[in-house]
Amino acid sequence: MFNLSIHKISTLLKVQYANMLEYRVEIALWAISGIIPFFMLNIWTNNNLNESININNTMLSRYFLSAFFVRQFSVVWVVFTFEEDSLMGKVSPYLIQPLNPFFRYFAQHIAEQLTRFPFALIIAFFFFIFNSESFWVPNLFILLLSCISTFFSFLIQFLMQSIIACICFWTEKASSIERLLFIPTLFLSGLLAPIVSFPEFVKSWIYITPFPYLIDFPANLLSGNPTNISGGFSMQILWILILFPLFKKAWSEGTKKYTAMGT
Amino acid sequence: MIKNIIEVKNLSKSFDISSREQGLKGTLKHFFKREITSKKVIKNINFAIEEGEIIGFLGANGAGKTTILKMLCGLIYPSQGSISVSGYLPFRRKDNFLKNITLVMGQKQQLIWDLPPIESFYLNASIYEINKFEAEKRIRKLSDMLEIEDELNIPVRKLSLGQRMKSELLAALIHKPKILFLDEPTLGLDINAQRNLRKFLKAYNKETNATICMTSHYMKDITSLCKRVICVNNGSISYDGKLNKLLKKISPVKEVLLICRTENDANALRSSGFTVKQKIKNEITLKIENKSIATSLKTILNNYDIEDLYINEPPVDEVIGKILEKKEYHV
Numbered sequence: 178m179f180n181l182s183i184h185k186i187s188t189l190l191k192v193q194y195a196n197m198l199e200y201r202v203e204i205a206l207w208a209i210s211g212i213i214p215f216f217m218l219n220i221w222t223n224n225n226l227n228e229s230i231n232i233n234n235t236m237l238s239r240y241f242l243s244a245f246f247v248r249q250f251s252v253v254w255v256v257f258t259f260e261e262d263s264l265m266g267k268v269s270p271y272l273i274q275p276l277n278p279f280f281r282y283f284a285q286h287i288a289e290q291l292t293r294f295p296f297a298l299i300i301a302f303f304f305f306i307f308n309s310e311s312f313w314v315p316n317l318f319i320l321l322l323s324c325i326s327t328f329f330s331f332l333i334q335f336l337m338q339s340i341i342a343c344i345c346f347w348t349e350k351a352s353s354i355e356r357l358l359f360i361p362t363l364f365l366s367g368l369l370a371p372i373v374s375f376p377e378f379v380k381s382w383i384y385i386t387p388f389p390y391l392i393d394f395p396a397n398l399l400s401g402n403p404t405n406i407s408g409g410f411s412m413q414i415l416w417i418l419i420l421f422p423l424f425k426k427a428w429s430e431g432t433k434k435y436t437a438m439g440t
Numbered sequence: 441m442i443k444n445i446i447e448v449k450n451l452s453k454s455f456d457i458s459s460r461e462q463g464l465k466g467t468l469k470h471f472f473k474r475e476i477t478s479k480k481v482i483k484n485i486n487f488a489i490e491e492g493e494i495i496g497f498l499g500a501n502g503a504g505k506t507t508i509l510k511m512l513c514g515l516i517y518p519s520q521g522s523i524s525v526s527g528y529l530p531f532r533r534k535d536n537f538l539k540n541i542t543l544v545m546g547q548k549q550q551l552i553w554d555l556p557p558i559e560s561f562y563l564n565a566s567i568y569e570i571n572k573f574e575a576e577k578r579i580r581k582l583s584d585m586l587e588i589e590d591e592l593n594i595p596v597r598k599l600s601l602g603q604r605m606k607s608e609l610l611a612a613l614i615h616k617p618k619i620l621f622l623d624e625p626t627l628g629l630d631i632n633a634q635r636n637l638r639k640f641l642k643a644y645n646k647e648t649n650a651t652i653c654m655t656s657h658y659m660k661d662i663t664s665l666c667k668r669v670i671c672v673n674n675g676s677i678s679y680d681g682k683l684n685k686l687l688k689k690i691s692p693v694k695e696v697l698l699i700c701r702t703e704n705d706a707n708a709l710r711s712s713g714f715t716v717k718q719k720i721k722n723e724i725t726l727k728i729e730n731k732s733i734a735t736s737l738k739t740i741l742n743n744y745d746i747e748d749l750y751i752n753e754p755p756v757d758e759v760i761g762k763i764l765e766k767k768e769y770h771v
Contacts, residue, residue, distance in 0.1 A: 188566035192552065192559050199554040217497075270612075271549035273513050273543050275535040276567045436455060437515050 193288035208296035214241040230374040238311035239400035251331040259342035327411040336420035346431030366399035367393025387416040446489040451521035453482040465573035483675040492649040493589035496666030505655040542617040546627030558592040570614035602633030701745035
């Protein structure tokens with residue numbers, strides 16, 4: 178099932194990148210639509226909320242810019258695409274090819290991230306024009322670690338959504354389950370506020386869930402805020418190791434239920 | 441010795457279907473309590489297909505033809521029975537099995553809508569682990585056979601239905617599959633495009649000895665490609681054999697068009713006891729049983745003044761339509 182060669186990967190990426198470039202305006206709009214962290218930054222700084230958690234304005238600005246970047250490169254929509262393809266019968270031709278269809282979706286996401294990249298840089302450029310005191314250049318090692326942790330964050334979200342997408346094999350509307358997942362992802366990931374600002378009670382259990390490792394951990398890493406690097410990576414890898422076999426199981430059981438609707 | 445490439449034994453398939461009564465009451469009832477019934481759509485069917493054969497699956501809408509194709513290519517699991525395709529259990533979808541087959545559905549497409557078809561061809565080639573040089577060679581050859589060399593670099597969304605269908609076929613055949621499952625491949629195509637596609641399939645079968653299993657509601661597809669047909673009625677096989685034999689059995693008559701010297705001769709023929717299909721002035725069409733065609737014609741020629749005559753088989757569409765109409769038809 179996972180017999181992938183370099184040639185396959187590069188062709189998949191090339192083709193999906195070419196496809197995504199057809200939608201460059203749409204992707205630019207998506208990139209702009211991901212500016213929630215900047216709104217949150219505004220709320221935090223205007224109300225001096227950062228004083229309560231001992232983070233100065235500069236570090237908070239850097240955190241939310243990093244959160245914006247992490248979000249840009251970890252957005253996942255596979256459940257919606259798979260649901261549509263499954264309902265319309267588009268999955269059928271993919272299922273009889275010697276490549277798991279989720280690799281196609283995976284390549285689509287990566288290609289979309291590559292397309293987003295220049296737009297995200299432009300937004301960051303404007304951010305620094307208006308917040309010049311927040312400008313910083315992370316060292317190469319930290320940048321590399323941040324990229325890896327962002328990719329892991331993407332991988333965790335991709336696996337979570339793929340498991341939910343497999344529910345399409347049993348019920349046609351799996352995306353409604355994803356809506357439930359969206360709420361904790363929004364509030365517990367660090368997109369709206371750094372986890373460090375959360376009440377002690379929440380902090381006592383939140384770190385065993387995958388959510389803080391989706392935005393908060395990579396954003397702290399990139400922005401230079403204090404974070405437990407080895408602990409963060411260990412938890413990300415642990416969640417990937419838990420979710421991957423779950424996805425494989427859901428996939429193999431689900432395809433037995435497939436009825437090839439719409440064909 | 442020709443071996444069976446497909447073997448199906450006691451194959452059945454059931455689907456869970458939830459039904460709902462009409463109206464608000466039905467909607468509310470359906471919301472609180474779903475009525476799910478299991479419907480057996482394929483009922484203990486058996487058949488075998490030899491390598492290189494072109495088989496047509498015939499049947500009315502909902503008879504189960506497409507479900508059979510879906511099980512043969514491994515898209516859906518059978519509920520009961522066994523299927524062996526090229527020595528594999530299709531539903532396990534092993535890579536080596538998938539590399540041997542292809543499925544083309546007339547109403548579904550795998551080409552990437554916004555890109556030229558050539559991109560999808562190279563993508564498929566890489567999925568089937570075909571190197572770039574070999575892929576290029578195959579694309580050139582198939583596009584030449586399908587006559588779509590000029591359309592390779594035009595975005596799919598801008599191609600006509602016929603050009604898209606040909607591109608779909610190219611994408612589906614790039615890995616040289618040994619078995620082709622074609623579900624209404626000529627659906628929606630104009631007559632010329634249908635003819636070209638049939639010509640291509642014939643040539644492909646001849647050149648590669650590929651086995652082709654197809655369904656079509658265009659009888660010309662079946663009659664020009666398939667020597668053997670499997671008739672599916674309500675999930676069961678009602679006939680499995682040569683198409684010619686079926687046609688003879690179902691319609692054991694020939695249509696004879698006689699052009700009489702005068703209208704009086706035509707009138708006399710009408711009242712002579714033959715089955716008359718139609719009469720227009722001095723032209724009369726009779727239906728004569730195959731077994732008595734020689735003696736009947738001898739009698740007619742000896743007793744009436746006939747200027748010319750034509751012997752025709754009844755239209756195949758008409759005959760096959762009879763098979764589809766009769767739900768419980770068994771030959």
